[in-house]
Amino acid sequence: MAGEDDDDLAAEWGAAMAEQVGEDAEAMAAEWAAMLGGPAAVDDGGRKSPDRVLNQEEVDGLLGFNPHELGLNSQSGIRAIINSALVSYERLPMLEIVFDRLVRLLTTSLRNFTSDNVEVSLDGIRSVRFGDYLNSIPLPAILSVFKAHQWDGFGLMTVDSALIYSIIDVLLGGRRGAATMKVEGRPYTTIETSLVQRMIEVVLADAEQAFRPITNVNFSLDRLETNPRFAAITRPANAAILVNLRIDMEDRGGFIEVLLPYATIEPIRETLLQQFMGEKFGRDATWEGHLATEIWSAEAELHAVLYDKKLPLRTILDLDIGDTLMLDVAPDELVEIRCGDQVLTEARMGRAGDKVAVQIARPLRRSHTTLAAFEAAGESRKDA
Template sequence: MIKFGEFIRTLPVPSSLHIFKMEPLRGHAILVLDPKMVFTLIDVFLGGSGKGTYRIEGREFTAIESRLIYRVVVMILTELEKAWQPVHPVRIQYVRSEINPQFVSIVGPNDLMIMTTFGLELEHFTGMINICIPYALLEPIKNKLYSGYQRDRLAIDKSWIRRFEAGIQQAEIDLVVELGRTQLKVKDLLNLKIGDTLVLNTEANDCLIAKVQGVPKYLGHSGLYGANKAFQVKEKISLHRNG
């Protein structure tokens, strides 16, 4: 957190300052875009490479530049509103933009601000986006911010887990029972014909392994069930089973 007066003194002129409301919470907050980043974005939007150097001091944004910046601001505020939905649903409304920090006195100079900083990386430039919300604006929901959010997230996670489990239970899987193995020379394999018998490495009473999606899961015996071949499960293979 930072005092509003200290925060304002760190901003250059011109700055890209955008005031917005978070209804039904009372008060205003500020979205601050790095001015160098703003000029870089404008250059890219207008077909430039974004590699140039820009003189910022004493320069105001043109009408076209302001319109392009507004589009970026609306996109950011739209995503911010979505991000708040699991915590406390708000309706974010854009109020106005300023380039002079002295004209954004939304609270007193000694009031505390909660500042969140995001880094934006472009191909040739890295800039910062700051979202500054007065502590007084969030104070009515501070208990929800401290504890309720975690409970809400846990409830959402449990609901997702139940749906995930239900989906898994309906999924089809492959279960393969391996009767045994043997080794052949290539010439013997090429000479195989109908009626030949292959001797496997298992005896008639040996337990067979049933594999689920290629993973050994069960031991049991082969047999018949009516007119169909069958597999009777004898035991489940432990994950820690040796061999």
């Protein structure tokens, strides 16, 4: 009797546990379906619940951002993909000074060119890949390819459509305060291209003056393009310096972007690494001039040597009072004029008044090592 009761109780407990496990499995499946946004997400009333929205932590994890570290050390997710396309910018302090000087020169030149109140500002200098920049140029725009003759390289200058139409309005007498002209998608006319070309030539002339304190370079306009594919001046993966200049003419204006590949500015890279204008990395002409002046005014002691002979130490130690040393020279032989251990020339011995004097008989023996020889030796060491 007791055994039958135990069997009934065990069967009842087993049925209850199976029912509970089934309910837990269904609840877990519903929770997973809700997280995945699937059709199995059902609420208590049997209706489908709306798609689950990711919280901020899940979004940050997907994008690779860390809100505590501002994502500076995180290289996961989409951020790692984005950072792989970035270009490390080598800071060139002198280049920033050059373009700051260009801003001041352009402000005056464009005021004279347009007879209007023009303000030029430097929006920034950054490093980009050439291919990425070409793909990011908003069209329509005019792209001018210019050549730097002394550097044997090319650069690119982009004038956006807003500045193009602003310059045309100013030069052709357009009214101030008019609404911004909408871009029609048509190609630029010959008159419009010619006016923009004149402005680009003004910018290139000021760029030459801006670079003049550190190097002499001539910029010449090579061609104008409206299609970025025809304005390629280097490989798409090559790095370049992009300078953004903003031109404001009261209520109108636009941007000029100057792009210089690193290969173009490589000949003056050491100069652009200077912290300030005139910083010296090697030969200093001022110090050379000062040293030469001091050498010319220095005093040197000369000796007239009648006879020089080497004797054994034993002979010198055996000398006594009354001993005679024979000088193997004739009375009319020349004496050596020395400065330290160096023999400068030879002279004849004589008398001037009550003093013994010498008369220079041969030219000075000049050193064969000159400044040019030192420079040539330095160049050979660099080549080696």
